Amino acid sequence: MFAISRRLHFHLLHRLSGFRFPLRPCSHSSGPGPRILAAMDFDRTIVQQDSYLAVSQLLPSRQRQQLQELIPKSGWLEFMARVLQLLHAEHKVNSASVGMLVRRLPAVPGMLRVVRLLAKHPQVDLCIVSDANSFFIGEWLREHDIECLFTDVFTNPACVQSSGELLVLPFEEQAHCSLCPANLCKGAVLEGLICSGQYERVVYVGDSCNDLCAMRRLRRCDVACIRRGYELYGKLGAHGRDLSCAVLTWRDGHELEELLLPKIVA
Numbered sequence: 001m002f003a004i005s006r007r008l009h010f011h012l013l014h015r016l017s018g019f020r021f022p023l024r025p026c027s028h029s030s031g032p033g034p035r036i037l038a039a040m041d042f043d044r045t046i047v048q049q050d051s052y053l054a055v056s057q058l059l060p061s062r063q064r065q066q067l068q069e070l071i072p073k074s075g076w077l078e079f080m081a082r083v084l085q086l087l088h089a090e091h092k093v094n095s096a097s098v099g100m101l102v103r104r105l106p107a108v109p110g111m112l113r114v115v116r117l118l119a120k121h122p123q124v125d126l127c128i129v130s131d132a133n134s135f136f137i138g139e140w141l142r143e144h145d146i147e148c149l150f151t152d153v154f155t156n157p158a159c160v161q162s163s164g165e166l167l168v169l170p171f172e173e174q175a176h177c178s179l180c181p182a183n184l185c186k187g188a189v190l191e192g193l194i195c196s197g198q199y200e201r202v203v204y205v206g207d208s209c210n211d212l213c214a215m216r217r218l219r220r221c222d223v224a225c226i227r228r229g230y231e232l233y234g235k236l237g238a239h240g241r242d243l244s245c246a247v248l249t250w251r252d253g254h255e256l257e258e259l260l261l262p263k264i265v266a
């Protein structure tokens, strides 16, 4: 019940912000039989860079460094909110310029192909669970014409003000999970999806410690796909025992395709 009401709240917020959430894939029909959920992080998993850090590069380096000092205490969302506020107020950079930068962020090599292959599979639903925001993700997905391949995007809502300033808001205000920031517990999102009973298997693809909470909810039949060479992989020794699912590691989309796709078909 909790998951459903939060999802409705999320959809409502996004309808207000103009971000479109297709409820089912528009170019691939769902097939009968047990369903598989492929849930993906966005920054450094679908796109190669961290979108927040990339956008903050639009600020002069001294201002950017000052704001980065906020991150340990106030978190990434507050950092981004302040970056966007300064960009608009002092540098006349509006949402259109921010959108242009985000649309040009390169994909992780081979990842667009992985997304399209997963979406083509009749049993698979694709979703994004990300601490970025609906504006960045929406701009990027539309630029690559893959927005309609995702059934859901769970992220912080964003809206463009009439002045052209971009506002980012928290997905939620949570205090139950100390692994995750107050604005988004990825584990709770995954738990809601798993508890819906729709999915026989769940695959989660991510790179950082904020994906660990989601991966900890995965069952023995599920698969965590951890990006090699990135934050979470470095801490796998310490956290590996917290996972009850199968784990595979990948470096780019080509390798993910090779390792993950046969497991989906099997």
Ligand SMILES: [Mg+2]
Binding pocket: 041, 042, 043, 044, 045, 206, 207, 208
């Ligand atoms: Mg990431």
Ligand SMILES: [Zn+2]
Binding pocket: 177, 178, 179, 180, 184, 185, 186, 187, 188, 213, 214
């Ligand atoms: Zn959490």
